[in-house]
Amino acid sequence: MKVHNFNAGPSILPNEVLYKASKALIDFEGSGMSILEIGHRTAPFMAVMEEARSLVKELMQLEDDFEVLFLQGGATMQFMQIPMNLLENGETAAYIDTGVWSSKAIKEAKLFGYTDVIASSKESNYNHIPKQFTIPQQASYLHITTNNTIYGTQWQSTPESSIPLVADMSSDILSRSMDFNKYSLIYAGVQKNMGAAGATMVAVRKSMLGKVTRKIPSILDYRNHIENGSMLNTPPVFAVYITMLTLRWLKEQGGIPAIEKINDKKAALLYDEIDHNPLFRGTVVKEDRSKMNACFIMDKPEMEEEFIKFCKKEDIVGIKGHRLSGGFRVSMYNALPYESVEVMVEAMKYFSLKKA
Amino acid sequence: MKVHNFNAGPSILPNEVLYKASKALIDFEGSGMSILEIGHRTAPFMAVMEEARSLVKELMQLEDDFEVLFLQGGATMQFMQIPMNLLENGETAAYIDTGVWSSKAIKEAKLFGYTDVIASSKESNYNHIPKQFTIPQQASYLHITTNNTIYGTQWQSTPESSIPLVADMSSDILSRSMDFNKYSLIYAGVQKNMGAAGATMVAVRKSMLGKVTRKIPSILDYRNHIENGSMLNTPPVFAVYITMLTLRWLKEQGGIPAIEKINDKKAALLYDEIDHNPLFRGTVVKEDRSKMNACFIMDKPEMEEEFIKFCKKEDIVGIKGHRLSGGFRVSMYNALPYESVEVMVEAMKYFSLKKA
Ligand SMILES: Cc1ncc(COP(=O)(O)O)c(C=O)c1O
Ligand SMILES: Cc1ncc(COP(=O)(O)O)c(C=O)c1O
Ligand SMILES: [Mg+2]
Ligand SMILES: [Mg+2]
Ligand SMILES: [Mg+2]
Ligand SMILES: [Mg+2]
Numbered sequence: 001m002k003v004h005n006f007n008a009g010p011s012i013l014p015n016e017v018l019y020k021a022s023k024a025l026i027d028f029e030g031s032g033m034s035i036l037e038i039g040h041r042t043a044p045f046m047a048v049m050e051e052a053r054s055l056v057k058e059l060m061q062l063e064d065d066f067e068v069l070f071l072q073g074g075a076t077m078q079f080m081q082i083p084m085n086l087l088e089n090g091e092t093a094a095y096i097d098t099g100v101w102s103s104k105a106i107k108e109a110k111l112f113g114y115t116d117v118i119a120s121s122k123e124s125n126y127n128h129i130p131k132q133f134t135i136p137q138q139a140s141y142l143h144i145t146t147n148n149t150i151y152g153t154q155w156q157s158t159p160e161s162s163i164p165l166v167a168d169m170s171s172d173i174l175s176r177s178m179d180f181n182k183y184s185l186i187y188a189g190v191q192k193n194m195g196a197a198g199a200t201m202v203a204v205r206k207s208m209l210g211k212v213t214r215k216i217p218s219i220l221d222y223r224n225h226i227e228n229g230s231m232l233n234t235p236p237v238f239a240v241y242i243t244m245l246t247l248r249w250l251k252e253q254g255g256i257p258a259i260e261k262i263n264d265k266k267a268a269l270l271y272d273e274i275d276h277n278p279l280f281r282g283t284v285v286k287e288d289r290s291k292m293n294a295c296f297i298m299d300k301p302e303m304e305e306e307f308i309k310f311c312k313k314e315d316i317v318g319i320k321g322h323r324l325s326g327g328f329r330v331s332m333y334n335a336l337p338y339e340s341v342e343v344m345v346e347a348m349k350y351f352s353l354k355k356a
Numbered sequence: 357m358k359v360h361n362f363n364a365g366p367s368i369l370p371n372e373v374l375y376k377a378s379k380a381l382i383d384f385e386g387s388g389m390s391i392l393e394i395g396h397r398t399a400p401f402m403a404v405m406e407e408a409r410s411l412v413k414e415l416m417q418l419e420d421d422f423e424v425l426f427l428q429g430g431a432t433m434q435f436m437q438i439p440m441n442l443l444e445n446g447e448t449a450a451y452i453d454t455g456v457w458s459s460k461a462i463k464e465a466k467l468f469g470y471t472d473v474i475a476s477s478k479e480s481n482y483n484h485i486p487k488q489f490t491i492p493q494q495a496s497y498l499h500i501t502t503n504n505t506i507y508g509t510q511w512q513s514t515p516e517s518s519i520p521l522v523a524d525m526s527s528d529i530l531s532r533s534m535d536f537n538k539y540s541l542i543y544a545g546v547q548k549n550m551g552a553a554g555a556t557m558v559a560v561r562k563s564m565l566g567k568v569t570r571k572i573p574s575i576l577d578y579r580n581h582i583e584n585g586s587m588l589n590t591p592p593v594f595a596v597y598i599t600m601l602t603l604r605w606l607k608e609q610g611g612i613p614a615i616e617k618i619n620d621k622k623a624a625l626l627y628d629e630i631d632h633n634p635l636f637r638g639t640v641v642k643e644d645r646s647k648m649n650a651c652f653i654m655d656k657p658e659m660e661e662e663f664i665k666f667c668k669k670e671d672i673v674g675i676k677g678h679r680l681s682g683g684f685r686v687s688m689y690n691a692l693p694y695e696s697v698e699v700m701v702e703a704m705k706y707f708s709l710k711k712a
């Protein structure tokens with residue numbers, strides 16, 4: 001029996017993907033071997049890797065200059081790998097701080113050059129996306145986090161920028177239409193909307209690379225991964241396989257425009273309940289609310305534990321807020337069915353009536 | 357139907373591990389969620405991580421000073437991460453070059469300090485392990501590759517060293533008894549003897565750390581991973597899970613001493629056939645032969661393709677040699693049953709009779 005899985009990441013995956021992977025774990029495409037037992041340089045796995053890379057380009061409609069890589073180390077590795085590859089010693093990179101993840105990215109960039117934090121919503125506990133900022137024209141790039149997973153904020157549109165845009169899209173990648181070609185580098189740990197923990201997607205414009213003078217260790221130089229078709233060394237085979245299956249699934253759903261419609265409906269249903277239900281209150285300014293991670297609290301915090309227990313009986317899991325923001329966080333990634341949000345909303349309604 | 361899987365890595369895994377993982381992919385311990393869908397900071401996954409870490413310590417009988425980590429990036433990431441953490445600017449690290457993997461490790465170390473390659477078997481196409489070398493007493497560490505996966509050589513004993521020993525054990529980890537406590541840092545991509553591609557095991561003595569002055573990016577600093585129980589960021593959940601299951605399996609077999617006996621028998625059977633069969637010839641000096649990867653050639657190279665085709669009909673896969681060494685490479689990792697080597701030897705005998 002499946003639960004209603006609102007985990008923030010690693011998080012729910014499509015059932016079809018899990019069933020297919022479960023079979024491949026015993027016998028991959030009739031090879032007499034598990035997907036875990038085949039060489040990564042064999043034709044069957046190379047095909048998996050190539051399909052995953054090209055599905056990303058297709059679904060996001062990326063221009064030819066982009067190369068798609070599946071690396072290791074999580075989005076956290078990118079916090080340092082990006083400035084190492086793009087930020088020259090003594091030069092400046094601009095960052096907008098919308099929470100823990102951007103802050104961590106800023107911290108790592110300081111090891112390679114100067115950082116200019118041109119806006120931050122820290123003062124108001126990251127409850128909104130900054131609107132006022134001036135992009136320094138001489139900066140090497142501007143880094144944003146399109147969706148803040150912890151505080152539940154989301155950029156509603158891509159900032160206009162004449163300098164290269166770099167984005168951490170870990171928690172809203174492939175969930176909504178965007179002009180991805182406005183970016184120069186997009187990265188995401190795949191464990192939320194794209195696949196299973198263990199692979200990091202990096203889509204980078206080739207024209208951005210090779211401009212810094214520092215010596216970059218082989219494994220951290222994007223150019224080496226590009227040259228080797230994302231197979232510089234043993235890739236995280238299974239995580240890439242799950243990603244490929246999840247991308248196939250998304251394409252079958254109708255791609256990003258189709259999933260976006262469902263994501264809009266799910267978010268509307270939940271936020272509507274948050275707003276109308278007297279027990280609950282959203283923590284983020286309305287116009288910046290994330291459609292992936294809805295954060296809310298109770299006016300009576302002492303009831304929160306009770307509500308979580310109540311939900312557990314309804315097979316609702318993963319709704320406890322991050323320790324930094326408290327309350328609740330309900331994550332509604334691509335694979336979460338609309339029905340799970342209905343069940344969640346029913347639970348909120350019922351609990352509220354019981355308490356009235 | 358299972359084939360006889362002699363792949364060099366990723367490679368064969370125990371059937372029990374695959375069956376268990378296949379179930380956990382649909383429902384992990386009755387949670388109503390896949391192992392891929394649970395948060396990594398939940399109690400059930402933390403237990404997996406802790407069990408994997410402590411099984412390594414137990415099976416290798418590591419002293420308390422050792423910390424066991426499961427990182428990302430493969431053994432290749434360690435080529436740079438080790439000197440970054442252990443080699444001070446301007447200081448020297450000693451390396452012994454036994455093939456491609458040591459050479460790559462040496463190349464990355466040069467980015468952080470000086471390297472002193474105190475011995476190399478390159479001149480003889482890496483067909484042996486160097487015996488004559490002097491360890492420079494002022495070097496920060498001595499790095500060896502205990503088993504060369506490509507050329508099929510293996511250190512038969514640990515060199516006596518008064519400076520810290522660092523070893524890449526990617527292709528013979530957990531396959532034989534060694535005094536692991538003679539080492540200060542041991543690392544291995546887990547995709548051969550320990551698990552599935554996507555995790556790298558690092559066992560490091562805490563006393564080795566914190567001695568270099570350079571600023572280390574957070575994700576590359578071993579101390580941060582230690583402090584966070586190998587969960588600094590989202591770990592490669594599934595690869596760690598497979599590793600934990602494989603370690604449990606090894607313990608059930610009787611641990612390293614028990615598997616070593618079987619590995620010895622497998623290697624003896626195969627090398628005996630190589631030596632006695634007139635068609636085949638080993639490429640490595642006898643005393644340095646690897647029990648994990650047996651490399652051999654045919655006196656009539658034009659027959660090699662034919663033999664590989666013949667083997668394929670017998671459901672024998674993965675025996676083609678690495679492009680750098682040619683001929684055949686038969687990998688006999690822990691999970692490979694003795695019966696598979698018997699089938700291999702039968703094929704060699706039969707082919708030889710047919711050609712006589
Ligand atoms: C927006 C964002 N960036 C970065 C990370 C860190 O990702 P990883 O754990 O893959 O390093 C997360 C993790 O949840 C995230 O939500
Ligand atoms: C001895 C040895 N070291 C390092 C590596 C590289 O490992 P990875 O692909 O995990 O980076 C290999 C890969 O086969 C190996 O056999
Ligand atoms: Mg952020
Ligand atoms: Mg309300
Ligand atoms: Mg080597
Ligand atoms: Mg012979």
